[in-house]
Amino acid sequence: MAALVEFGLLGPLMVRCADTTLPVQRGHQRALLATLLLDANRAVPVDTIAEMLWASEPPPSAAVTIRNYVRRLRRALGSAGSRIVTQPRGYLIRAEPGELDVPRFELLLTAARTAARGRSWPRAEEQARQALELWRGEPLADIESEALQLREAPRLAELRLQALETRIEAGLQLGSHAEMAVELSRLTAAHPLREHLHALLMLALYRCGRQADALDAYQRVRAILGDELGAGPGAELTRLHQQILTGHSALAWPQPAVTGRGPAPGAPRQLPAAVAHFTGRGADLAVLAGLLDTAGAGPPAVVIGGTAGVGKTALAIHWARQVADRFPGGQLYLNLRGFDPSGIPVPPALAIRALLDALGVPPPAVPAGLDAMAGLYRSLLAGRRMLIVLDNALDEQQVRPLLPGSPGCLVLITSRSQLAGLVAADSARLLTLDAFTATEARQMLSRSIGAARAATEPDVLSEIVSLCARMPLALAVTAARAAARPQFPLAPLAAELRDAHGRLSALSTGEDRTDIRAVFSWSCQQLSPAAARMFRLLALHPGPDIAAAAAASLAGQVLPWARAQLRELTRHSLLTEHVPGRYLFHDLLCAYATEQVQAIESGEERRAATARVLDHYLHTAHAAAVLLNPASAAVIMLSAGLGVTPERLADHPQALAWFDAEHRVLLSAVTLAAGEGFDTHAKLLSWTMANYLDLRGYWDDWAASQRTALAAADRLGDAAGQAAARRLLAHTCARTGDFDLAREHLTDCIGLYRRLGDLPGQARAHQTLCWIAERQGRGADAVGHAEQALALFRATGDRASQAVALNNLGYSRILLGQPEQARADCAQALALHRELGNHYGEAVGWDSLGGAEYQLGHLAEATTCYRRAIGLLRELGGRFHEAASLTGLGDVCLAAGRPGEARDAWMLALGILDDLRHPDALRVRGKLAQLTAPAATRAI
Numbered sequence: 035m036a037a038l039v040e041f042g043l044l045g046p047l048m049v050r051c052a053d054t055t056l057p058v059q060r061g062h063q064r065a066l067l068a069t070l071l072l073d074a075n076r077a078v079p080v081d082t083i084a085e086m087l088w089a090s091e092p093p094p095s096a097a098v099t100i101r102n103y104v105r106r107l108r109r110a111l112g113s114a115g116s117r118i119v120t121q122p123r124g125y126l127i128r129a130e131p132g133e134l135d136v137p138r139f140e141l142l143l144t145a146a147r148t149a150a151r152g153r154s155w156p157r158a159e160e161q162a163r164q165a166l167e168l169w170r171g172e173p174l175a176d177i178e179s180e181a182l183q184l185r186e187a188p189r190l191a192e193l194r195l196q197a198l199e200t201r202i203e204a205g206l207q208l209g210s211h212a213e214m215a216v217e218l219s220r221l222t223a224a225h226p227l228r229e230h231l232h233a234l235l236m237l238a239l240y241r242c243g244r245q246a247d248a249l250d251a252y253q254r255v256r257a258i259l260g261d262e263l264g265a266g267p268g269a270e271l272t273r274l275h276q277q278i279l280t281g282h283s284a285l286a287w288p289q290p291a292v293t294g295r296g297p298a299p300g301a302p303r304q305l306p307a308a309v310a311h312f313t314g315r316g317a318d319l320a321v322l323a324g325l326l327d328t329a330g331a332g333p334p335a336v337v338i339g340g341t342a343g344v345g346k347t348a349l350a351i352h353w354a355r356q357v358a359d360r361f362p363g364g365q366l367y368l369n370l371r372g373f374d375p376s377g378i379p380v381p382p383a384l385a386i387r388a389l390l391d392a393l394g395v396p397p398p399a400v401p402a403g404l405d406a407m408a409g410l411y412r413s414l415l416a417g418r419r420m421l422i423v424l425d426n427a428l429d430e431q432q433v434r435p436l437l438p439g440s441p442g443c444l445v446l447i448t449s450r451s452q453l454a455g456l457v458a459a460d461s462a463r464l465l466t467l468d469a470f471t472a473t474e475a476r477q478m479l480s481r482s483i484g485a486a487r488a489a490t491e492p493d494v495l496s497e498i499v500s501l502c503a504r505m506p507l508a509l510a511v512t513a514a515r516a517a518a519r520p521q522f523p524l525a526p527l528a529a530e531l532r533d534a535h536g537r538l539s540a541l542s543t544g545e546d547r548t549d550i551r552a553v554f555s556w557s558c559q560q561l562s563p564a565a566a567r568m569f570r571l572l573a574l575h576p577g578p579d580i581a582a583a584a585a586a587s588l589a590g591q592v593l594p595w596a597r598a599q600l601r602e603l604t605r606h607s608l609l610t611e612h613v614p615g616r617y618l619f620h621d622l623l624c625a626y627a628t629e630q631v632q633a634i635e636s637g638e639e640r641r642a643a644t645a646r647v648l649d650h651y652l653h654t655a656h657a658a659a660v661l662l663n664p665a666s667a668a669v670i671m672l673s674a675g676l677g678v679t680p681e682r683l684a685d686h687p688q689a690l691a692w693f694d695a696e697h698r699v700l701l702s703a704v705t706l707a708a709g710e711g712f713d714t715h716a717k718l719l720s721w722t723m724a725n726y727l728d729l730r731g732y733w734d735d736w737a738a739s740q741r742t743a744l745a746a747a748d749r750l751g752d753a754a755g756q757a758a759a760r761r762l763l764a765h766t767c768a769r770t771g772d773f774d775l776a777r778e779h780l781t782d783c784i785g786l787y788r789r790l791g792d793l794p795g796q797a798r799a800h801q802t803l804c805w806i807a808e809r810q811g812r813g814a815d816a817v818g819h820a821e822q823a824l825a826l827f828r829a830t831g832d833r834a835s836q837a838v839a840l841n842n843l844g845y846s847r848i849l850l851g852q853p854e855q856a857r858a859d860c861a862q863a864l865a866l867h868r869e870l871g872n873h874y875g876e877a878v879g880w881d882s883l884g885g886a887e888y889q890l891g892h893l894a895e896a897t898t899c900y901r902r903a904i905g906l907l908r909e910l911g912g913r914f915h916e917a918a919s920l921t922g923l924g925d926v927c928l929a930a931g932r933p934g935e936a937r938d939a940w941m942l943a944l945g946i947l948d949d950l951r952h953p954d955a956l957r958v959r960g961k962l963a964q965l966t967a968p969a970a971t972r973a974i
Contacts, residue, residue, distance in 0.1 A: 039114045041071050041134040044190070045170025047177060051114045052522070054530065058110055062087050065179035066103050070118065070127040072186055074134050077121040086182045100125075135168045136190070142168075143193060146200045155207040162201035169194060195228065202234055211241040212380070212388040216371070220378050222251075226258045233270050240278050240285055242387050243400035248278050286397075301364030302392050305423065308355055309348045311481045311513075314474030321465055322353050326360070326444070333463045335437060335445040337453045340467035341607035341623065342373070342557050343507030346448040347425055349467065354423050354446055361444070363418035366392050368436075372428030373450055373557050379428040382435040386411050389422075389436065404435060412439035419443065428560065430455035450557050450607040469504035469620060472496070478506065482513030487520070494524045501531040503620040554626040557606055568599040569608055570635060571643050572619070573627035576702035579618040581695070583681045587650035588643055590677030616695070644706070646678050648715040651703045653680035654692065655722040661689035662910075663725045664834055664872055672714060686873060690911045693726040697735075704739050713746035717755050720746075724762050728769070729874070731914045731950035737766040754795070757786035761799050768806045769914075771953045776806055797826035797835065804842050813849030820846050837866035837875055845882045853889035860886055877906035881919045888922065893930045900926060917946040921958055928965070937965055 042048030047064050049056040058064050069086045070078055083100055084092035093099060104125055108115030117128045132138060142165035149158035173190040174183055198221065205214045218235035225231055232255040239248040252275045256267050267275070277285050325333055338346045358365050368388055372379045380388075386407045390400055393414050401407055415438040427433045427449040437445055437460060447453065447462075456462035470478065476499055480488040488495050502508035516527055558566055571588050572580065580588070586596035600617055603609040609617045619627070631640060653674050661683060674680060683689045693700075700723055707716035720743035727736035740763045747755030764779035780799050787795035804819035820843035827835040844859030864879035884899030900923040907916040924939035940962050947955035 038130070039117065039133055041074075041129060042170065043068060043071055044135045044139060044168050044173050046175045048170070049111065049114065051112065052519070054526070056111055056114065058107070060176065061178055062103055063107055063110070065177050065182060066100070067107055067127075068174060068177045068179070068182060070125060071129065071134060072136065072182075074127055074129040074137070077124050077126045079124040083124065086179050086185075089181045139165050139168045139197075140193065143197050143200070146197065146204075150200050150204060153207075155204045159201055159204035159208060162197050162204065165197045166194070166201065195225065195231075199230055199234065202238075206234065206238055206241065209391060210388075211238050211391070212384040213369075214238045215242055215244075216378055216380055216384055222255070226255075227262060229255065229259075229268050229271050233274050236271075236274055236278060237285065241397060242384065243397045243402070245278060245281075246402075249275070252278070301362065301420075302366055302394075303358075303364060304367040304392060305354050305358060305365045305421075306351055306367060309352050311478060311510075312348060312352045313478035313481060314470055315345075315349055315352075315467075318349060318465060318467065319353060319356075323357075325463060326357065333461055334441070334443070335433075335447055335456060335460060335462035337447045337449060337456055337462050337464045338467060339449055339452055339464060339607060341610075341620070342450055342554050343505045343622070344467045344469060344607075345506035346450075346467055348506065350423055350425065350446050350448050354421055358421060361419045361421040363415075363420040363443075365421045365423070367423045367425065369425045370427045370432055372426045372432065373560060379432060382432055383407060385424075385432070385436055390414075408435045411436075415443050416440045417442065421446065424448070427451070427453065429453070434460065451560075452605045452607070454605075470506060470509070472499055472504060475499040475502070475504045475509055478509050479513050479516075482510070483516045483520075483524075487516075487524075491524045494528050497528050498524065498531060501528065501621075503622045505620065505622055508622055551626060551629075554623060557608055558630070560606060561608075562599075562602060564595070565599045565602040565606075567635075568596070569603055569627055570631040572609075572617075573624055573631045574640060574643050575647060576699065576706040577618070577624075578698055578702070579612065579616045580699070581616050583654075583679065584647060584650050584699075585617070587678045587680075588647040590643070590646055593679065641710075642675075644710055645712065645715075646675055648703060648707050648712055648719070649674045649678040650680060651696070651700055652715055652719050652722065653678070654683070655696075655700060655719060657681075657683050658689035658692050659722045659725055661686050662693075662729065663874060664870065671718065686910060690726070690729075693723075694730075694911075697726075697730075697732070701735055701739060704742050708742050708746055713750050716746040717743045717750070717752070717759070721758065721762070724765075728765070728914075729910070729912050731946075731952065733766050733769045733950075736769075737763060740766065753786050754790055754792065757783045757790070757792070757795055757799075760786070761795070761802060764799075765802050765805075768802065768809060769952075773806050773810060777803070780806075793826045793830050794832060794835065797823045797830070797832075797839070800826070801839060801842055804846060808842075808846055808849060811849065813846055813851075816846035816849060817843065833866060834870050834872060834875075837863045837870065837872065837879075840866065841875070841879050841882050844886065848882070848885045848889055851889070853886045857883065857886040857890065873906060874910050874912060877903050877910060877912060878915060880906065881915065881922065884919070884922055884926070888926050888929070893926055896926045897923065897930070913946050914950060914952065917943040917950075917952075917954070917958075920946075921954075921961075924961065933965060937962065940965075 038051075040048065040050040042050075047058060047068060049058060049067075058067055065087055066083060069083055080097050080100055084096040087100070087103075088096065104118060104120075108118055111117070119126045119128065142161050146158050146161035146165060149155075149161060173187050173194075177183065202214050202218060202221075215235065215238040218231060218238055222228075222231050222235050232251060236248045236251050239245075239251060252267070252271065255271065259265055259267060266272075274285075276282075322336065325336060338350050340346050354365065366389055368380075368385060370380045370385060383404045386404070387400060390407065390411060393411075395410070395414070401410060417440070420438075420443045422436070422438070422443060422445045424433060424436060424445060424447045427447050429449075429451055430453055433445075433447055433449075433453065433456060447456070452464070452466075453462070454464075457464050469475075476488070476495055479495055479498065498512060499509070502512055512527065512531070516522075516524060558569060561569065568585065568589055572585065575584070575588060582597050582600055583593055585600060586593045589596060589599070600609060600611075604611050604617070608623060609619050611617055635643075649672070652672065656671055657680065681692065683692055700719060704716050704719050704723075707713070707719060720739040723739060724736060727733070727739070740759050744756060744759035744763065747753075747759055760779040760783040764776040764783065767773070767776035767779065780803055784796055784799045787799060800819045800823040804816045804823060807813075807816035807819060820839060824836060824839035824843060827839050840859050840863035844856045844863060847853070847856035847859060860879060860883040864876060864883060867873075867875035867879050880899045880903035884896045884903060887893075887896035887899055900919050903919040904916055904923065907913075907919060920939045920943035924936040924943065927933070927936035927939060940958050944955055944958045944962065947958060
């Protein structure tokens, strides 16, 4: 049996086989396939194909060219290519029943119209709805054939309008007057010359009790027809107009005895069907349950908020069904269409009218005007215990008139907007949904596809959960696709989701209500142009999150403007402010924003925005680096671009806090800069981060960023940049104990600096060689390198670096057993650091001076020095040096006969070193082991 193939022409061309979308090349190849599909299972002559491909001017070799197109098309379709069969005078494509959307649509439309003629309105509505759900956009949307468009697109568009009219007419017969009036307002604006749509709108408005509006609608269409066609309304509109004027009984809604759509005898029971495979949300359900007392009383309204696709409606309906029996007055349900593909939310007046219909109010008894209808609505609810579910609300103004005026009823609202006004002014409670936990997401998939199948590929299942960002809608779509192919493994589905560029397409259902891309688009349609632009540009940011100041530079705007746009995006649940002042969006929204920025913003604007945000991080990081280490001021910077506003940092604590907050973002920015051709930014950003990464002990990150900087410097042909990157790479290698590789980098580095005549560079390389020699216990080599560094810095007049070199020299002399000279060098370095305001240098200076005093036997002075070093380092965040000073303090305490204090100091040092995964932890463990060993063992 041949594999099922899905062909789609009611929108962009779509071919799907074995759950995989097959690519068809744009141009004549797509036009050829569309031509064959529109006459599926019938031979299409070569001449007809040529006419569709080239209109009236086919090339002389058209038959040969078409033969080549057919061959390529078969190859593109893979196993489905065998469906294309060569005929004596043309070609034929075989399509099994149900595989092609056009004939499926036509069959459903015929069934709907037949049911309507027989006045079987529920069936007519269902068949028409199913027909319309096959449409994914404009027919033949991406087929580049003017002849095919002229021949087929108008016919298909006409059939779609007929399906819409059939569904709407059925809806009017079933009592959905208010809902249909909203949709018809949009359709008549889009098709102003289609008289039957205007007639349906007039009828819907009349049945909503809006006789004046219905008559106004007639006058509008009359004017349009006169202006456009020079003719008056036809017989249908004329007759309907006269009936509305006289209130003719023929226009009254024929209420069925039992329809499930209009008012029913007794209390209304309008809650939608139970949610299939509802999973998890235990904590959220507990919060909702805690809002009601045993009688069902609680707050007047509960708002369930969250981003698109997070499962707000599913939770609301599931909980509403759980507590429905506590509301004996009944349950009302209304979709307010705040974020709807039509783009037209239900106005409050139409919403109240729909609720009054559900409460059994006959049309003649409905008063005119919003205030009067709201008063009647509140009167009907007074004294009743009812649960009202208002789904998909746009804002407070849409919802507030629908709130009951007396206790006893509960309104359950879902919205992508935060509706903070209802919380502040109407005592509503807010429950914001997040994505599923990983466990909940796996449970949902397992229930949908079967536990046995899920258990066979647990790792793939976990990957799918991650790729769907644990979002319920994305998981539901994925589960449906997997359930539709029970014999297939899950790995190919995960592979399709893994492709970031095609992930949203992999989550497409072809139905707007459940299509991830469409659902996100509805939220974006409600944004102001400025916020929509900010949403798109955020996709260019490297992540994982962004502060408002960086967003301002990204958009090239001032900070108050950026904050306003971020607040708007947060209100619409398109961003999450996960910590105060920092924003992020989940992976699927990021994928959608990426599509939007690629489609809407030009390449020049995308590159300019990327440059602005990289400038922002570079200049703020440089300012922060100077506050951590004044020597960083020597780095030559690029000038900031127009629209960039670096952050102002006042002191060392602010600089350290900024680096802590932006650490991961800066690493991502380095990668982004290198990947997008901003090599100078990649190089400079890596340098500005060096002191911070060393201070915090993030040596793996430091090494990775310096490797990126080295590659960028290589691409730029920047010898000075190459030397600096190698020197800093050497430092990271030495920090983690790879001294051989560190010396190899430094040898290359010194050679580059000598060729460049760069004395400060040579000096810094000797400093690193000094430190390596110290770590290896080679005191004489350490002193030699320290003296060379000091001489070179004196030659350049760099006093800040001289202080560092003096301290290194003093520490090296300690290793040689020259404590008097060491103390003099360290004291001189300490004084210079304090004069220059280098607090970190001062802290390291106190540590070195403590080592000299300890070697001289001055234990009290050594203790004081180490404690001063530790206090400063804790303030400055220098964790590795704090561990070194704690280790030295422990040595002093033990020598002074205070083993308990020694143990405490060493335990603190060990905790830091273990956290940093530093090899020095082994040495400290040895000290602790010796401390707890029996005395005889210690003597040995």
